[in-house]
Amino acid sequence: PAEPAAAAGGEGCDATIDAQSTQMRTALQYKAASDQEGKNCSNCAFFVEGPKGECGNCTLVQGPIHPLGYCNSWAAKT
Ligand code: SF4
Numbered sequence: 001p002a003e004p005a006a007a008a009g010g011e012g013c014d015a016t017i018d019a020q021s022t023q024m025r026t027a028l029q030y031k032a033a034s035d036q037e038g039k040n041c042s043n044c045a046f047f048v049e050g051p052k053g054e055c056g057n058c059t060l061v062q063g064p065i066h067p068l069g070y071c072n073s074w075a076a077k078t
Contacts, residue, residue, distance in 0.1 A: 013032055013055040013064040013065065013066040013069070017062065017063035017064075020062075021061075021062035021063045022063075024060075024061055024062060025061055025062075025063060025071070028060070028061055028071040028072045028073050029071055029072050030061050030065075030069060030070070030071035031069055031070055031071070032066040032068070032069045033066070033068060033069065033070075034068055034069055034070030035070065036070050036074070039070060039074050040067065040068045040069060040070055040074075041056070041058065041065050041066060041067055041068065041069045041070065041071075041074075042056075042067035042068065043076070043077050044058075044074045044075060044076070044077060045075045045076065045077045045078065046058050046059045046060045046061075046073065046075065047065065047067070047077070048065075049067075050064075050065075050067075055067070058071075060073050061073070
């Protein structure tokens, strides 16, 4: 599979998710393209890496998570 799109929208990470998951993503203002310098899902403590070139997951936010995404619960990976 191709690398996940880095552009806004994060195509490939937009798998169907249920309403509850959508609500959580909205509440934490998850976005598929981080606008925070040096901070993105791939260096967040809660990120769970997916197969190479594909979206991962997050222990807080349900649904597919783009490695270059971001949300308000970002915490530095230690
Ligand atoms: Fe990305 Fe937020 Fe999950 Fe961290 S907590 S991996 S920033 S969605």
